[in-house]
Amino acid sequence: MLLSLEQVTKSFDSVDGPVPVLRGVTLDVAAGETVALTGESGSGKSTLLHIAGGLETADGGSVRLDGQEVTTLNDTGRAALRRGTVGVIFQQFNLVPSLTVAANIAFQARLAGAYDAAHAEALTEALGLTSQRNKYPEALSGGQQQRVAIARCLAARPKLVLADEPTGNLDEDTAGEVLAQMRALVADTGAALMVVTHSQAVAAEMARRLHLRGGLLDASASGQTGSARAS
Secondary structure (H helix, E strand, O other), X not given: OOEEEEEEEEEXXXXXXXXXXXXXXXXXXXXXXXXXXXEOOOOOHHHHHHHHOOOOOOOEEEEEEOOEEHHHXXXXXXXXXXXXXXXXXXXXXOOOOOOOHHHHHHHHHHHOOOOOHHHHHHHHHHOOOHHHOOOOHHHOOHHHHHHHHHHHHHHOOOOEEEEEXXXXXXXXXXXXHHHHHXXXXXXXXXXXXXXXXXXXXXHHOOOEEEEEEOOEEEHHHHOOOOOEEEO
């Protein structure tokens, strides 16, 4: 199993004391699998995604990624894991404004020591960015910026791709095109894909759909069984 979460808990501090967000989430994701994570705003979807990718730490439970226990890693260890094993696609794109499209695409792969110019160029072409490669993010449309973010993520050949509302800032037509391109390119790499989304159309494109409610995963809400378990 590529990703295994066991009884993961997480709370955030407030003026009234700790607020539980995740109450014991157990989830398995296999290599090459596509999973949609849905839930109401504030249900903890993004928190769960960030814990899976080592962007945030859990309060309790176990997180294993590619055979490594993430919860025992320090900041440096988690950063190394994110560079080499995990790729994240954000709703807000998070491109480096001072870098060109080509440099943004290469950025993550260079940090991971995994830059392959031919692979980066193939991604650039597949996502229709060849004519934009020397432009800066401010000169691009939202759809183009999201394509750059996808290419940057995949250029490092991650084993797990985490996408947080990847089409949330796009119009319906552009969102459909970008989602199709992302799914096809992720499938080509053999990576697993987990997508946080409010969109039922996006969720329907994933092989498995899970719903986060009350800090627990409810697989039955989408008619799924087996790989998501919650206490």
